[in-house]
Amino acid sequence: MTGPTTGPTAGGPALAAVLDAGQTRLRTLLDGLDDDAVRAPSALPGWTRGHVLTHIEGVGLALARQARYALRGKLIEVYDGGRSGRDAAIEAGHGRSAPVLTAALGDALDEIEASWAAVGPDDWDRPVSYRDGTVTTAGLAWWRELEIHTADALLGPTPADWSPELCTHLVDFLSARVPDGIRLTLGTPGDAADDTWSFTRGQGTPVLVRGRLTDLAAWLAGRVPPRALTGDPLPTLGSWP
Structure with missing residues (x-):
């Protein structure tokens, strides 16, 4: 099998549509979260739900910034301060109260949605610094991060719901x-x-x-499959690409 050349992976309206759907779904899942829910464990070892939601906030803004600057013909680093800056932001943000955290994520989604909505039909091939790729490359990364970490947050959707x-x-x-x-x-x-x-x-x-x-x-993706796989022993996978 090779990667498909149509649908979301080709960029354009199909990718914009799945991003919009995922962002809208995440907004609905934030309703009613209290401090206990934010402090509860996530599907990721050592991370609470607050860690996961803070990461979604940060990576969403970082990848939206790639698209926003690409439309200006400029390249910009993915995260201010690189990987260490990313990690520091998660540590600083995961302990926020539920109202503060969800409001911040809601504000981030406003900016993220506006950034991707501004990408026109001829913009998806513009260069970005992320992986030395294009706006499509950054959009696909946001699709992966959004869908995988929404499942990690244990707010309802699971990998079994992935399209x-x-x-x-x-x-x-x-x-x-x-x-x-x-x-x-x-x-x-x-x-x-x-x-x-x-x-x-x-x-x-x-x-x-x-x-x-x-x-x-x-x-x-390094997650526990909802249903068991056959193939024993399963090979040990390498690091995330």
Whole structure:
């Protein structure tokens, strides 16, 4: 399988639409959060829900800034202060009270939505500093971050709710984690003729891992799949690309 060239991964209106839907969904999930909910554990070890929401706030603003500056013909660093600046902002922000944190995230979503809404049909190929890519590259990163971390926040949506388009994109992007020396094939159960799907990456010892597409994507993303995969032992994945 190779990455699709249509739909959200091609940028343009399809990517703008999934970003808008994800941002709108996150807004609805923030309603009614209290301090206990913000301090509760997330799906990420060592991180509370407040850590995850603060990270969404920061990464969303950082990637929106990539698009905003690209429209001016300028390049800018993803995070002020680089990775250490990102980490410091999460540590400084996760302990905020629920009203302060959710208001800040709401304000961030206002800015994020405005930035992506300003991207026109001819703007998606403009260069950005993120991965030396384009506005589409930054938009896809925000799609991944938004969908994965919304699930990490344990506010309702889970990886089982990820769309087929997102899952195939995650598999393609995250297949870089396949270790050297392994020819990994991922496959779905194929309960019906149109359910069968497969993806192969790498060279070496053949390893077959089967499961539902959402579970395969969750595993490659370093999350616990909602349903068990077959393939024992599962290979140890490398770092996030």
